[in-house]
Amino acid sequence: MDLILHSVVERDGQWRCLTPQLVEAPPQFVFIPDSAIEWVETSDGSEREPFRNGTRLPDALRKYPEDHIRMRDRFRELIESGISVLDARSMVDTTLGAELSTKPGI
Structure with missing residues (x-):
């Protein structure tokens, strides 16, 4: 089995994968959350930013x-x-x- 990084969001108690798929993906898969990621509110409180071990995670999408x-x-x-x-x-x-x-x- 290979592990693939996915971007997911929880909405109304359901986890949804946001990772673009160019080939059909299964409707459900096992998701292992990264417990080291902490979501910190911005100073103005308008959004939350991800940090892992004290370092802000970059916005990232696969370029290729x-x-x-x-x-x-x-x-x-x-x-x-x-x-x-x-x-x-x-x-x-x-x-x-x-x-x-x-x-x-x-």
């Missing part, structure tokens, strides 16, 4: 979602071929991950 999807698909192919999760992750990082890291803004 198509590349992340290619990496995910390659990772799954390797796992299905019998390669260990650790080796598959290393292979994807060495190839497609290295390619992604050369793009601007990464």
Whole structure:
């Protein structure tokens, strides 16, 4: 199993995933919240900002979602071929991950 970071919000007691999906995603999945994230009200009280271990978290979206999807698909192919999760992750990082890291803004 691979862990994917998702942005979620709670509305009326229901958790909703806000992460854009370019391929169909399951209607439900296991969400493991990061207990180190603390939401702090801004000085004017108009909103809350996320902090993790005292550092404000940046606003972040994946700049190149198509590349992340290619990496995910390659990772799954390797796992299905019998390669260990650790080796598959290393292979994807060495190839497609290295390619992604050369793009601007990464």
